[in-house]
Amino acid sequence: MTAAPYNYNYIFKYIIIGDMGVGKSCLLHQFTEKKFMANCPHTIGVEFGTRIIEVDDKKIKLQIWDTAGQERFRAVTRSYYRGAAGALMVYDITRRSTYNHLSSWLTDTRNLTNPSTVIFLIGNKSDLESTREVTYEEAKEFADENGLMFLEASAMTGQNVEEAFLETARKIYQNIQEGRLDLNASESGVQHRPSQPSRPNLSSEAAHVKDQCSC
Amino acid sequence: MSCYYRQHEETSVTIPKYSVESSAGITYYDIKVRVANVEWFVERRYRDFSQLHEKLVDEVSISKKLLPPKKLVGNKQPAFLEQRREQLETYLQELLIYFRNELPRLLAEFLDFNKYDIIYLLQDLAKLFNESGDALLSAKKEYNLSALEVFAISERLALPCPPSNEQGGKFDFSHVLDFCTQLAALVVSPVKDNTSFVQDYNTVDVPIGRSNIIPNRLSFNLNAFRNLKTLKFSALSTENIVDIELLKPTLQTICVHNTTITHINQVLLCDNLHKACDVPSILPDHLTTSSNGEDELLTTDAWNELSELDLTGNLLTQIDSSVRTAPKLRRLVLEQNRIRNVQNLAELPHLQMLSLSGNLIAECIDWHLAMGNLVTLKLSQNKIKSLSGLRKLLSLVNLDLSCNLIEQLDEVDHVANLPLLETLRLTGNPLAGSVDYRPRVFARFHERAAEISLDNEPGTQQEMDTALVLSALLKSKQRQQQK
Numbered sequence: 001m002t003a004a005p006y007n008y009n010y011i012f013k014y015i016i017i018g019d020m021g022v023g024k025s026c027l028l029h030q031f032t033e034k035k036f037m038a039n040c041p042h043t044i045g046v047e048f049g050t051r052i053i054e055v056d057d058k059k060i061k062l063q064i065w066d067t068a069g070q071e072r073f074r075a076v077t078r079s080y081y082r083g084a085a086g087a088l089m090v091y092d093i094t095r096r097s098t099y100n101h102l103s104s105w106l107t108d109t110r111n112l113t114n115p116s117t118v119i120f121l122i123g124n125k126s127d128l129e130s131t132r133e134v135t136y137e138e139a140k141e142f143a144d145e146n147g148l149m150f151l152e153a154s155a156m157t158g159q160n161v162e163e164a165f166l167e168t169a170r171k172i173y174q175n176i177q178e179g180r181l182d183l184n185a186s187e188s189g190v191q192h193r194p195s196q197p198s199r200p201n202l203s204s205e206a207a208h209v210k211d212q213c214s215c
Numbered sequence: 216m217s218c219y220y221r222q223h224e225e226t227s228v229t230i231p232k233y234s235v236e237s238s239a240g241i242t243y244y245d246i247k248v249r250v251a252n253v254e255w256f257v258e259r260r261y262r263d264f265s266q267l268h269e270k271l272v273d274e275v276s277i278s279k280k281l282l283p284p285k286k287l288v289g290n291k292q293p294a295f296l297e298q299r300r301e302q303l304e305t306y307l308q309e310l311l312i313y314f315r316n317e318l319p320r321l322l323a324e325f326l327d328f329n330k331y332d333i334i335y336l337l338q339d340l341a342k343l344f345n346e347s348g349d350a351l352l353s354a355k356k357e358y359n360l361s362a363l364e365v366f367a368i369s370e371r372l373a374l375p376c377p378p379s380n381e382q383g384g385k386f387d388f389s390h391v392l393d394f395c396t397q398l399a400a401l402v403v404s405p406v407k408d409n410t411s412f413v414q415d416y417n418t419v420d421v422p423i424g425r426s427n428i429i430p431n432r433l434s435f436n437l438n439a440f441r442n443l444k445t446l447k448f449s450a451l452s453t454e455n456i457v458d459i460e461l462l463k464p465t466l467q468t469i470c471v472h473n474t475t476i477t478h479i480n481q482v483l484l485c486d487n488l489h490k491a492c493d494v495p496s497i498l499p500d501h502l503t504t505s506s507n508g509e510d511e512l513l514t515t516d517a518w519n520e521l522s523e524l525d526l527t528g529n530l531l532t533q534i535d536s537s538v539r540t541a542p543k544l545r546r547l548v549l550e551q552n553r554i555r556n557v558q559n560l561a562e563l564p565h566l567q568m569l570s571l572s573g574n575l576i577a578e579c580i581d582w583h584l585a586m587g588n589l590v591t592l593k594l595s596q597n598k599i600k601s602l603s604g605l606r607k608l609l610s611l612v613n614l615d616l617s618c619n620l621i622e623q624l625d626e627v628d629h630v631a632n633l634p635l636l637e638t639l640r641l642t643g644n645p646l647a648g649s650v651d652y653r654p655r656v657f658a659r660f661h662e663r664a665a666e667i668s669l670d671n672e673p674g675t676q677q678e679m680d681t682a683l684v685l686s687a688l689l690k691s692k693q694r695q696q697q698k
Contacts, residue, residue, distance in 0.1 A: 045583040048609040048634050063635075065609075075561035079587035080610070082565060112564060 008052050008059035012172055013189040014165075015080055017105055018090035019098040020069030023124040026155035027090065028066045031165050036156050043068040045076055053166060055173045062169065081112035085181070085189030086120065086168040093123045093152060096133040106146060114188065116181045118171045122164050123152040216366055216428055217250035217332045219318065220374070225251040228311055228326065230304040233296055242296055244303055248326050255426035257327040261285070264303060267325050271310075275319055282306055320386075331426050333367040333374070338386035340364060344394040345385050357400035361407040362430035362451055363423060368395060369435035392439055400445035400468075401437075405430035431455065437462055449473055453485040460486070463518055470525040477530045480537035483518065516540055522565070527551050534558050549574070550593075560586040572596050572615070579604035594619065595640070602629040611636055617670075618643035624655055631659040642670045654678045658685035 016024045025047060029037040032049040047066040052059055065084070067077035081087070087109050091098040102121070109119055121143045123134065136152055143150035149167055153160035175181040176190065183192050219226060226249065233244045243258045268282040283302035286295070310322060318328060320338070328335040344351070351358060360368075371388055406423060422429050430451060436458045437443065443462055447470040454476075471482050518541040531552035536559050538544065544563050551573040560566060566586065570593035577598040582605055591613040592605075599619040605611075606629040614630060621644040630636060641647050641656065647670075649655070657664040657674045664674060664682050674682065 045607060046587065046609060050634065073584070076584055076587035079561075079564040079566065082588055 008061040009193060010058065010060045010173075010176075011191040011193065012060055012062050012085045012169055013083055014062055014064040014086040014088060014168065015084040016064065016066045016088045016090060017077075017081075017109065018069060019092070019095075019101050019105075020071075022069065022090045022092040022095070022098050023155045024069060024088075024090050025066050027088070027122065027124060027153070027161055027164075028064055030155045030158050030161045032064070034158070036158070042070065043073075045073055046080055051165075053169055055166070055169050058173070060169055060173070062165065078108070078112060081109065083187040083189045084113050084117055085172050086118045087113060088120050088122055088164065088168065089148070090122045090124050091134070091139075092125050093134045093139075094125050094128050094131040099123075099134045099139065102142065106148075114185070116175055117189065118168050118175070119146075119148050120164055120168045120171075121148045121150045123150075124155055126152040126159060127154040127156050216363060216370070216433065217253040217328075218334065218370070218374070219250055219328060219332050220334050222251045223311075223315055225249075226311065228304070228307040230300050230307070233300050235291070235296075240291065242291075244300060246307065246326065248328075248331075250332065253331065253426065253428060255327060255331050255424065255428075257325075257425065259325065261299070261303075263325065264306070267321060268306075270321050271319070274321070277310075277313070281309060327424075330424060331363075331428060333370050336364065336367050337371055337388055337391055340367075341386045341388055341390040345387075345390040348390060348394040352394065352397050355399070357402050357445060357447065358398055359402040359404060359407055361423075362403060362405050362433050362435075362455070363428065364407065365403050365437070366433040366435040368392075368439050369437070372439060395439040396441045398440060399442060400447075401440060401443055402447040402449065403451055404449040405451055441465070444468065446470070447472070452476060453482045456485050458486055463520075465520060466518065467520050468523040468525070469521065470523075470527075472525075472528045474529050476526075477532055478535050478537070479524075479526065479531065480535050482524075482526065483537040483540050517542060519543060522546065524548070534560060538563060557582065557585050564588070567591065569593070581607075583607035583609070595643075600626075602626040605630055606632060609634060613638045615640040616644065617641065620644065621646050624649070624659070627656050627659045631661075631663075636663075637666060638668045638671075640670050651681065654681035655685060657682035658689060661686045661690070 016028060018024055020042070025040050025043050026037055028047070028049045029035065029040070032051045043066060045068055049064045049066065050061060051064075052061050054060070065080045067073070067080055089102065089105050089109065091102055093099075106119070109117070121139065123136070123139050139152075140150055142148075149171065151160045151164050151167070153164055155161060172181065172190065176183065181188055181190060183190055228249075229247050230244050231247055233242055235242050241260055243260050244264075246257045246259060248255055248257065264282060265285065268277070268279075271277045272279050283299060283306065290296075307326075314322060318326075318335070320335075323329055323332070323335040323338075329339045330336065368391060371391075405421070420429055420431065434455050434457050437446075437456060438458065438461050440462070443465055445468040446462065446466055449471075450473040452474050453471055469482060476482065520543065521541040522543055523546040524538075524541065524544060525546075525548040527548055527550040529552055531549060531554055533554060534549070534557055538547070538559050539562050542563065543565050545565050546568040547560075547563070547566060548568075548570045550570050554571060554574040555576060556578070557571070557576075560569070561584070564587070566589060568591040569586065569589055570591075572593045572595040574597055576594065578601070579594075579599060586608070588610045589608060590610060592608065592611055593615040595615045595617040597619050599616065600621060602616070602621065603626070605614070611630075611633050612635050614633075614636060616630075617640040621641065624646055626646075627641070630639065639656075646652065653669060653674065656669055657667065657678055658681075660667050660682075664679060664686070667673070
């Protein structure tokens with residue numbers, strides 16, 4: 001219970017968006033639990049998951065907000081765009097309509113996040129090659145036109161799932177290193193936690209104190 | 216509020232009575248000033264009259280004989296006092312005829328015109344702002360104006376009246392406007408800086424001073440305040456504001472306290488006659504229209520800079536759809552009202568802090584569908600028994616549930632699963648009185664217990680140790696149940 005409270009240097013906030021049924025929750029589950037969740041229920045509002053990853057020897061905690069794709073939750077889920085450092089925009093390669101809606105998802109993301117937010121496009125269900133409706137080339141072109149990173153992945157087999165989450169983190173980290181992302185901006189979606197608690201965070205100061213206490 | 220400049224023909228001064236103060240034996244004459252519909256009383260003794268007269272003789276060459284002479288002996292006789300009352304009345308009436316167009320400052324102050332009349336009140340303000348306006352502005356504090364002053368500024372702007380050149384322009388209205396246009400934070404209250412004035416909604420119909428002017432019946436615009444970022448109204452309804460459009464581009468904070476308003480639309484749509492009509496949703500139905508297809512009506516009506524709305528201490532019963540006109544709202548404080556449930560919050564994507572302390576909320580059902588991405592939620596002093604409706608407000612960091620009706624420790628489980636929670640307040644609930652309350656609450660958080668501050672304090676080492684044991688017990692119990 002008293003393990004070091006911050007065994008990570010940064011917190012990155014992610015949001016996963018896309019049409020209903022494209023596999024957003026399954027991607028999250030595959031990434032955090034390394035398992036495929038069959039019969040995944042519809043998300044009500046939002047779900048949340050975390051995982052600590054490593055980029056350039058820095059430990060980064062990803063806080064991932066998985067939103068409901070259903071239109072009726074749109075009002076609530078929109079508020080979670082606020083302060084996202086990374087946005088994973090998902091479509092289903094076997095359903096053309098989910099791809100066609102990408103431009104509206106993109107508009108929403110650009111409107112509600114800050115300019116430095118990294119947007120990663122994921123074509124999910126790449127294991128279902130036989131029923132494919134959207135070609136890799138077409139989606140790649142769309143991604144390039146809009147300056148998005150892009151991969152096809154499968155939450156079922158786990159193919160490229162790690163890569164998508166990690167590539168996004170690398171890009172965000174690179175933005176920090178190159179000064180394109182202001183850590184002090186309130187809605188940057190990135191929190192820096194020095195590994196040595198020389199500058200204790202106010203809200204969690206108490207936890208630090210406890211930790212150093214030897215009694 | 217009077218305007219002698221325009222209404223001097225409808226002005227009268229009388230002295231209906233005098234009174235003798237028993238202890239010191241001083242006689243006060245009660246002067247009644249009436250300008251059109253406005254009237255007020257002011258008490259003066261003979262000495263005040265004679266001092267005024269002396270100065271008037273000096274400054275504006277009034278006939279010295281106008282004032283009835285001083286009497287040393289027998290000046291307490293009722294017959295004499297009655298006669299003097301009449302003489303003084305005539306004296307004031309003659310002065311008023313003499314100064315038909317503009318009262319000299321001395322006389323205006325003597326008759327309290329500077330308290331109740333637009334022109335003379337603004338002269339006082341002009342003098343103040345001329346002398347210390349820059350200092351007041353550079354202090355960057357909020358500035359308090361009375362309803363009467365704001366009303367006077369608003370009326371004066373519409374008045375065709377030459378600037379006063381008296382005493383080197385020190386009373387000039389432009390000093391007031393200069394100050395107003397630069398002011399960033401304005402507080403408007405019925406009476407200025409008067410703490411003894413009981414500021415609650417029971418005082419809405421109390422007149423100002425000894426006049427028949429009632430602050431809540433004055434309608435005004437705030438057009439002079441072009442750079443206002445913060446606007447606070449206290450014990451004064453915002454419905455007195457006409458034409459609030461001009462404030463919308465700059466206002467970031469609105470606070471309205473201690474009024475009888477029952478709906479938020481009385482604030483946000485205060486100049487809109489059709490409050491009943493439903494505010495159209497800011498959110499487009501189809502995301503494709505979000506960038507360009509905005510309704511024109513909406514863009515003009517929206518409070519695009521407003522980030523904080525504080526309506527503590529009113530009679531609000533619900534959160535009506537008018538909050539949608541403030542899409543950038545970050546902090547919404549609705550403490551000490553009569554709200555029973557929440558609505559219309561889902562469409563505020565920037566909302567971070569919501570305070571509903573001191574309301575009548577008994578149930579919170581599935582609040583994660585009513586609001587999203589909230590960081591701080593204050594629900595102190597309500598009537599909440601169950602926390603299940605908060606179980607998926609996953610973004611919460613600070614949660615205040617003090618002084619509610621939570622009895623069961625199991626209720627804590629619902630909020631213990633919130634992944635980001637750091638501070639929790641449960642004091643003042645029935646469960647907080649139970650034995651080992653703190654360690655038992657900490658136990659519900661299991662591994663995260665050390666990160667939690669409960670009732671403003673993190674757990675002590677002893678509490679953590681107990682919690683550790685309790686947590687292990689809880690877990691083994693759960694495992695048994697699963698089997």
